[in-house]
Amino acid sequence: MLPNLAYVLHSGQLFGTERMALATVEALREQFDGLLIAPPGPVHEAARSAGLRSQVAHSRASMLIMLLRHLLKHPHSALLTTGVWQAIAGRLLQRLCLGRGAHLHMVHGGTDELLSYGRKRLLSGWQIKQVAVSDFVRQRLLAHGVPQHRIEVIHNFLPPRDEAQQKRPLRPRFEQGGLRRVLMLTRLDRIKRVGLLLDALDRTPELSQLHFDVYGSGEEAELLRQRARKHPNVRLHGFVADASQALATADLLLHTCPEEPFGLVLLEAFEAGVPVLVPNSGGAAEIVRHGDNGWHFSANDAVALGQRLLQISRASAADLNRRAAAGQRSLEQDFNPRRLLPRYVQLLRGAA
Incomplete structure (x- = not known):
């Protein structure tokens, strides 16, 4: 027993x-x-x-x-x-x-x-x-x-992937460079600093060519929805129970919380083969090693976030695939x- x-x-x-x-x-x-x-x-x-x-x-x-x-x-x-x-x-x-x-x-x-x-x-x-x-x-x-x-x-x-858990999404390898779709899976609470993305878009108009999908609900949902009206390339989907399925079609997972204790969604992105961008602070910075299994930007700095997104948007398919593969190795070795x-x-x- x-x-x-x-x-x-x-x-x-x-x-x-x-x-x-x-x-x-x-x-x-x-x-x-x-x-x-x-x-x-x-x-x-x-x-x-x-x-x-x-x-x-x-x-x-x-x-x-x-x-x-x-x-x-x-x-x-x-x-x-x-x-x-x-x-x-x-x-x-x-x-x-x-x-x-x-x-x-x-x-x-x-x-x-x-x-x-x-x-x-x-x-x-x-x-x-x-x-x-x-x-x-x-x-x-x-x-x-x-x-x-x-x-x-x-x-x-993450639980081991078995036959009953094949529903967890996998992204195909990158066949072309650059970013088209950036994903955020988060709570819309102040500590998560989702508004930093909108600040970055205000300061970096070149990012208007990228599409940003934000999934989640929280205390700042209405405020962020109002701010997003001036950015037609940003879509707030609200809470969706199986939002992690969207990883299969994302080019990058963005995380903006500077005090994240861990960030389970980062492991989900690693498993799905999606590169990640996180602040250089908090538990997320422990999981993601800059230039290896993802990228960092200076926490709470909208200009730095915008510039890092621009840099990644010009990355080659080989570079993006290297980051995704390193994330999968981290999942296997460290988590x-x-x-x-x-x-x-x-x-x-x-x-x-």
Whole structure:
């Protein structure tokens, strides 16, 4: 019988944190009997599609009841949590049930410095290991007083591609140089700095020959839509559930967030064979090595972004194919679940 694992999410959405939770439970299914507990949202349908068990928690009370029932039945179950209160409550319930299971708190970052990193120091005395998805996240945790020995850096990864997952798109090799279609898959929140693209277009009119497709929703959606009216080559599609399918027809994935904790979409672009352009800061700059598996531009600098886009728009097909191939090698060598999963298994099979 496999040991048990419960992954408790603070959100039922399907952003990077939730998608990574699904990928982790799916990748661990041969070592652990996994259960996902999360608020209502599309993550549950995605779990069912992947053949994973999930329970819908409509309130904090119902989430605690579900977790208590799970621990009463499986007192030594390992726990993974993403919210601070879920982590503290989960640890208390583990102790109440006399459990000896490990407890990992997954730190994926977010839009608020205090909520994303500052409050994590509250977990320091609870024998909970905090898993940072990049060295950038580790540095933020250290800056807010989380003890170094409580932090483990484990990069994100994509589930292995198998026959059931052939739907993930692949871009054909470049047959001609230059860019025609640039893609953004992101949230339209202030921290993501999507408006930097429009600033770059304002300052670099030569980019009017490129087409920009932006997928996502968020607090700045209406503002960005109004600004985009003066740029007919920019199309905001809003939230589309399977937006990653658009990678198959993109020439470049653009990411503008200067404080991205990781950037799971970058791995999706690597897998699809799409070159990437990111700021030279945050977790994205760790994933993408300038001039190797993609390009950097100076973070928060619209002129630098415009000039870098112009440079890439003149790249040869051979150069674009080299970047795409390097991205696929990075995915295989640095973000391969076969290499990263043993670290999870080691942590989850022992006490935190």
